[in-house]
Amino acid sequence: MAKTLVAYYSLTGNTKLVAESIFGALPDDKTIKPMAEAGDLAPYALIFAGFPVQTHSVPYPAEVFLRSVPEGKKIALFSTHGSVTGSRLSREALEHASVLIAGAKLLGTFSCRGKVSMKALEVLMQSPEHEAWADMAASAATHPDASDLEDARSFARWIATLGAQGHYRGL
Numbered sequence: 001m002a003k004t005l006v007a008y009y010s011l012t013g014n015t016k017l018v019a020e021s022i023f024g025a026l027p028d029d030k031t032i033k034p035m036a037e038a039g040d041l042a043p044y045a046l047i048f049a050g051f052p053v054q055t056h057s058v059p060y061p062a063e064v065f066l067r068s069v070p071e072g073k074k075i076a077l078f079s080t081h082g083s084v085t086g087s088r089l090s091r092e093a094l095e096h097a098s099v100l101i102a103g104a105k106l107l108g109t110f111s112c113r114g115k116v117s118m119k120a121l122e123v124l125m126q127s128p129e130h131e132a133w134a135d136m137a138a139s140a141a142t143h144p145d146a147s148d149l150e151d152a153r154s155f156a157r158w159i160a161t162l163g164a165q166g167h168y169r170g171l
């Protein structure tokens with residue numbers, strides 16, 4: 001029975017890449033799965049849950065997964081986004097996600113930029129509600145890069161240590 005689950009939702013592969021880096025940095029007794037295939041979460045002591053920011057928020061399939069996280073479960077959240085790291089837009093979705101897992105113990109969060117597919121960009125540029133981040137999206141083209149993935153591995157090691165110690169700091 002695996003102790004740590006890395007669950008991700010990813011449309012174009014960016015979040016999956018980050019999930020795989022997190023997974024690689026974790027100690028043994030772990031499993032990685034798309035959120036839709038995660039199944040019963042009860043056996044896991046710690047869950048990493050990752051998603052791409054969509055329309056400033058959490059995509060619906062990830063929302064369904066996050067709402068299903070059992071009360072008291074230790075969890076860490078991660079996301080990828082086209083907008084600049086640290087911007088309000090990039091934080092909003094993680095804040096929303098932390099509300100969805102309200103009963104769980106949030107150990108920490110991580111996010112980095114992820115390239116936006118040309119197809120998505122073309123559609124998004126036409127909708128006024130996306131103007132706020134669509135301009136920034138072009139410069140995300142090289143992400144997640146080696147440095148992002150190294151940061152993700154550091155995050156994973158830090159959370160694994162916190163989880164083992166039983167610490168809980170919230171957002």
Ligand SMILES: Cc1cc2nc3c(=O)[nH]c(=O)nc-3n(C[C@H](O)[C@H](O)[C@H](O)COP(=O)(O)O)c2cc1C
Binds near residue numbers: 014055080089115120
């Ligand atoms: C429909 C759609 C909506 C998006 N909305 C946002 C957004 O509001 N803010 C943002 O920073 N990035 C947004 N993005 C960019 C994605 O978050 C980014 O490309 C992400 O890394 C994709 O991850 P994935 O490859 O795992 O699907 C959007 C992308 C798509 C396709």
